[in-house]
Every structure is written in C-alpha cells, then in structure tokens.
Amino acid sequence: MKLSFILNGDDVTLDGDTRETLFTVLRRETEVFAEKTSCLKGTCGRCHVLLDSKEVPSCVVPFFQVRQREVVTPEGFRQTDEYRKFRAILDEEGLVECAECTDVQIFHLFSYLELFPHAGPEECRMLIGEIPCRCGSRPVLERGAARWVESREAVRAARR
C-alpha cells in the first residue's frame, strides 16, 4: 500500500502494510526515527509526531491514517526558528544535551504550548516530567521553559 502525505514539509509517498504503524514505516522507509526505538505502547514519548498539528504517539497510529495529512516529527521541528530560539535559552541555562530526550522534550513542550498558549511554568514542569529519562537535564529544561513562557507573556503584554 502506497500512501502520500506531507512529512516535515515535503510531499512523500511511502510504502507500508495496513497492519503497520506510522512509526514502523517511518523508521524503515525514511531517515526519521532511524536510530530510535519506541516502547510501542504509546507511553515513552520517543516517537511523538504532530499529525495535522495534534501530538500523537506514532507507534500506535496506523499507517493508513496519515493519507493526505501532514506529519511533523521532532527532526522536522528542529529546523524551525522557535526551536533555535528556545535552544539558545537552554544553552544559556547550561543544557547538557541528552541524545535520547532533549529534542523530544522540546517537541512535546511546544506541541502543548501550541494548544494551550497560556500554560504556566508549573504546567511546563509537569509536562517535562511526562517524558521519562535518566538524564540530568530536567532542571535546566524547567528553567528554560519558565523563561520561554515568561518571554511569551511579556510579548503578549507589550502587544496589549
């Protein structure tokens, strides 16, 4: 079964089986998720994608559901200005990058902020905790998220 959809801004046509999940097909057919593994039960957060702007775990989304839709992965989000700006804040805060979770955490945070633009620092803190990881970057991510939220609020206040 060949399906066409938009992947990180590019039109793609990928070959997959009806029984396969989006994660499996992306991993096999593209460079996306090439070196990642997921829990395959939708809880670890490693394979989250934006499917028409809604964050979903790709390991439990059937491949056929992406026909003619738009998929954005953490790798795609990495190319955006928002990512670069937030990453600059994190670097200032002293982020030690985690190969497993940093990009996923940022992606997860921004997906939530897209839906709930007025989320506060405490919400962001709980959100970062939703992606479990052994690394020690959580305090830096929390501080960075708080600064980001405050700066967004400041921009909104200035506009008002």
Added chain:
Amino acid sequence: MAARKKQPVQDPHFSPDPDLFRPPASKVWAGVIVRSRTPHARIVGVVHPPLPAGWALVLPADIPGNPTFQVFRGRFPVLGDDEAQYIGEPLALVAGPVEDEVRQWADKVRFVTRNLSLDEFAEASPHLRRKTITGGDKAAALDGVHGTMEVEGVYSSGPQDHGHLDPVEVLARVTPQVVAVRIKTQWPAHVVNSVARVLDRDPNEVKVLATVSSGTANSQVWYPSLLAVHAALLSRAANRAVSLKLTKEEEFLYSPKRPEARTLLRTILAPDGRILSLQADLVVQAGAYGVLEDELLDRAVVGILAPYKLGHFVVHAHVETSHTPPRGPVGGMGEGLGLFALESHVHDLCRALGQDPAQWRSEQTLTKDSRTFSNLPLKADSPLKSLVPQLAKSSDYSRKHAAYELLQERIDRFQDEALPLRGIGLAAGFQGNGFLAGGTSPVNIEGRLDPDGRLSLYIPIVTANNRSVQLWKESAAAILQIPVDDVRICPVFTGDHPTGGPSISSRAFEIVPKLLLQTCEGIAQKRFRQPLPITVRKVYRRNKGPAWDNDEFTGQPFLSFSWGAAVAEVELVPLLAEIRIRKISLLVDAGPRIDDASARNALTEGVQMAVGWAITESIHWEKLAISHESFLRYRLPGPRELPPLDIQFYEGPKETPPRGLGSLGANVVAPALLSAIRQAVGPDLKSIPVSRKMLDEALRYHEAFLYPER
C-alpha cells in the same frame, strides 16, 4: 585580502564506508534472538518450522571462532549450547527481510530439553563464591570485644533497570575484507575484541562506529558487545547487513540490572562511639554466569570498609550466581551496594548511641596518619571530615534531626493522624574512579594538525555531552592558538585510530583533559619545526602506586576517590501512604570543575537514579523471570518525586585533578532517603525500594504504636 575559504576535506583517516555503516534500509535484514524459555535444562535438540529460502539461522555449532564471550575475567557462551542457564538466554539467531515475519518464525522455534539429573544439577547448580577480608584481630572481630553497645541490622537493596529510552541497536555487515559494526556502546574496543574473537577474524579487520550513548556506566559496558557479536554472526550467515534491535520489553526483561545485595552488619561500639569491631556478611546477586562478579563484590566491600575508622573487622563477602539474567553495572559499578548498607547501619548505631549522625560521621571518619582498610597511610584527613559538618550546617540538618527525633518521642501528644510525618536523613560516601579488576582498554588520544591548519582530535570517549566536546575544542584551540571552528572532534571509529573504554565519567573528566593537554602541547612543540601534517598520540599511564591486590585487599583500590554527602528531607501523609521528598542537598568534593553545568547534570542524574532505586523502581521476579507486570509498571521518578535540588561543590585545594562524579549522587542519596523515611515512620524499614505496601505496613505499625486502643 579575501578571507581564506576552506573546503570540506575528506579525512583520509576517518572514512567509514556509508555502504557498510549506513546502508539503505531495503538492503538490511532484521535479526532476532531466539531465547530460552526455561531457567535451567539440558538442551537435546531444536525443532523449528521450515526456514524460508535465503533466511539465516545461526546455532551454536555455526560459530566459526571462540564460542565464549569474555568480559574482564567472566566468560559465558555467546549462544547457550548444551545447557540453558536462564530464561531469555540467547540460544539461536535468525535473520530475514521483514522483522515481524522473523519474530513470528522465531516464536515457533522450540528447544527440546530435559531436566538435569541430580548429579548434573549438583555440578551445574548456582555457586556461591566467598571471600573473607579481615583487618586487625580477626578473633576479636568475630567474637566481639568489650564495648558498650552492640548494634546489628540486615539491609537489602533491590535490582534496578538502566532505564534508557532507546534499547540497544546494532547494525553489522561482514565481508571477506572487513567486519563493520555500528552500535551505541560505551566500549568500542570491547566490541572489536569480542567480534574478532567469536568470528575468528583479525581485530584490525573489525571496524566499529560508535554512536552516542549516555555517559554513565548504565548497563552498557558489556551488553552491547554481546549483541554486536550476535549481529555479526547473523550478517556472516546471511551475507548481508543485519540489524538487531531489541524491543523495549525484550531489553527490560533480559538486559543487565543493578545487582541485588543483602548485608548483615554487626558493630560493637566504644562509649565514645568508636567502632571497636565490625562484622559484615554481604551477599551480592550476580545472576547467571556471574559476569563482573569480582568487580561488583570488591567494590561493595570497599564501600563498607573505606569511609570510617574501624577497629577490628571481618567481612564475609559472597557473590551468588543464579538462573536469572546476568547483572551488570547500573548507577555505578558496585560501591553503592556496600555504602547503602553501611550508611543505613550508621543511622541505626547513631540512634542507639543517641548521637547526632552528622557529629558521629565527622568524628569517626579517617584522619591524617590513620591507615585505610587496605593498610595505606593517609596523608590528609578524609574529605568527609569537612564535607559532613559543612553540609549539616548549610542544610540545618542537626537542628531538624533533633526536632524530628523529639517529635517521635512525644508523638503520643499529637492526635491528628492526618498530620504529615517528617524525617531527615544524612549519608556520606564516595565514588571509586577507575576499575579494580583491570582489563579495560587504555585511554589514548591522537591529534593531527593538517596542512590547512585544521586540527583533528580522536578521543575514544563516546559522549553525548555537547558541553564537554565544546570544552575540548576550546582548550585545544587555545593551546595551538587556532580558531575553535578549526578543531574537529572525530566520531569514535575504531580501526587505525585510538580505541579505549569503557567511556565513563571518570575517564571523560579525569583522564581526557590531561591527555588532551599533552597531545596539543606535543603538536605545539613540533609545529614550525616539522612539515605538516603532524600527528601526536598520547597514552594514559596510571600513576605508580601500591597496586591493588584483589585477594589480600591491599594497595590503592581506585585511580581516585570522589567524596560526597547528602541530606534528604521527606514527608509522609499517613492517609495517602505516599512519600514526598521535600528537598535533597548534596555537597561533593570531586576536585575542580571543568564545567559547572556538566557536573550539576551528572549529579542530578545520580540523584534521579537514587530516587528511583529507593522509591519508585521495583522489579518482581516470578519463577526466575522478571514479571511482565514489572515491565508495565516500572516507573522512573517523575516531577512528583523529584524535589528541588541544592547541589554545592566543596572548594578544596586546587592541586587535585577533576574527578568523576557520575554515580556519586546515587551512592549517597539512596541511603540518605532511607534514613529520612525511617526517621519518619520507624526504624524497621531496612530495604529499598520502599514500596507502598512496605510503607503501609510501617504506617500501620506506627498507628498501632500511637493509638493502641484502636
């Protein structure tokens, strides 16, 4: 003058062939491990459906080289041959084009087994290795000396998963000329040697491209090498690239866990609190084959003996093997097991003495001119002498501890059971940097200054730490006075380049900066005197000192020690039977910091490891296998359990080099947490993880004590 524009240059020394190391997905077959379903039996045959045309099946008889896998002094079969030792042991390997189909086929493979006869069972049953370490007068340690008080306790700690999000994945391609392996590993050199040995190839023909891994020694020291061997065997049989990916569940069930340990400690105390004699019985569970048993056991013993002044001591240390998956290093190499028992025991003995634990620790820690357990004279006071009082002061430990103790004594005056119970715990300890057992690969660094002015550095440390890499670049650029952008840290690729390992934080922090300095200074000396390119290679050599004697327990055990102390404050609401950590304070002495953020990150990681080990991460065994429920319910600490951290660094003399601190947080925070919980709910809790059930029982006991009429 126009700025010099540099073209990207193909590095002649670093050229992993993309066809070998990153082949297109369509050319890669999927490999699957066929595992034992029985914990212990003799294998007499294998029954499987017809193998689809072209697929590859590897059985023990198909191994071309040495069929054993070696790590330090431990050895075990690459594929269980005539006997299965644990559920999940690899017995065969299969590869085919589509992973799901290969897994379905592998599920249908059955091994014909028979139970062992009594004689065979006696011969092959799990063994118990014993080691006795004594100091002072053994008879006095065993029979007791005249003292005021005897304190005894049994302390146990459970297994812990490494908790990485990404299970290990290996890609291997075997050709007549080369064996190419792409793998996430901390120890590329071990992968090279293991694959060469099993495939009967020259190690120079084995090229390993190491992808980034986490920095701590979390289960990835030897386990990826075994999977690399499996993938290489499959690739050889299938004559194409094979990728071996474990599922999350497969890895959880069969990858090495932190070993369980159970320690009985008995101390006899003088009126002033000195330990006149210490008797310890330590049992460490090493799983099947006892991989790394020497290292784990010796480190655990050092954990008991190193921190404080001991009169006479005798330690009976046992390492037990069993028909469960092999254990490995998780959250440290083993000293945390001994430290957990010792520090929990210090909680008990201070309670018996009625003494402030901070005061006891600072009085009983080793001082200048005293001798260590391994009979070496100390040139200076133990760092704990300064660390403990400083931390106690900054965290207001002594006042809070006394207040909570008083609260416990007068608690019958309080009638509101919804009031939270509070406790505070202190623990001190160390991290041993370097390996006791030897057998690791030497660290060496190669630097090459090219004619275009670029510097390439080959550093055999696999790290995802962007800040460390940037610091390496900056320090090299500063020495050679070249732009930072002209310094390249090459990916870890074995072959013609230096290899070393395992990549652990003590090596990254302690050895690499020294070697980097020497390498760059070497290049600087030759620059303008020799034609470019100039290549300099430096190998780390351990300082001369009394060598560690594994049997006698004498000499210098580690390359160095990093010391630390932690205070944990907890709160328990009886109605909820839930532990809330209010604050964790940590004070460490690991030498000068190369990068503050990296040091804080490593300690935070250790603290999270300790919180999981002590509270949230529990593993249950059912019929010699980890239960499926454990996999589903296993939970790393989340924001609810992770409190505000107060991390401070002891500013000591600057002449000491930076030292590792990857597992220091885990080593000291776990016992501090248990002490705090015990102060809040009672002294009977002596094992971790503290499950809700254990807590509920302790609270019921507490309630019965408070309200006997109910």
